[in-house]
Amino acid sequence: MANPVYHFEIPVTNMDRAITFYEAVLATKLSRETIDGYEMAFFPRADGKPGASGALAKGDVYVPSKTGAIIYFDVEDIDPVLARAKALGAKVLYPKKHIGPAGYVAEIEDSEGNRLALNALSD
Incomplete structure (x- = not known):
């Protein structure tokens, strides 16, 4: 198993607010569905990748939390992602830092109170 994580779910209390936040910050489109009675908004998935x-x-x-698992989103450049997040009121929990060959990381609090991490290979 090269990449054992198949799927993750980020808890939210206000789906419209959370979709607005994630679509703007990550510059992507989410798709809404109801699964087993729960509201869901799915990130894009590239099967076979x-x-x-x-x-x-x-x-x-x-239940949103800053104390649970931290999900790292791979982004091209952390700076514009941080700028979009801050424009939407996000708090920077861990400023952009170079971590050697793995590139750069930063952490923010999303619109729902979850800790979210960003990773970029280059500056």
């Missing part, structure tokens, strides 16, 4: 995808998830079992 490495890596995982996931969804925003709203329901009684989904």
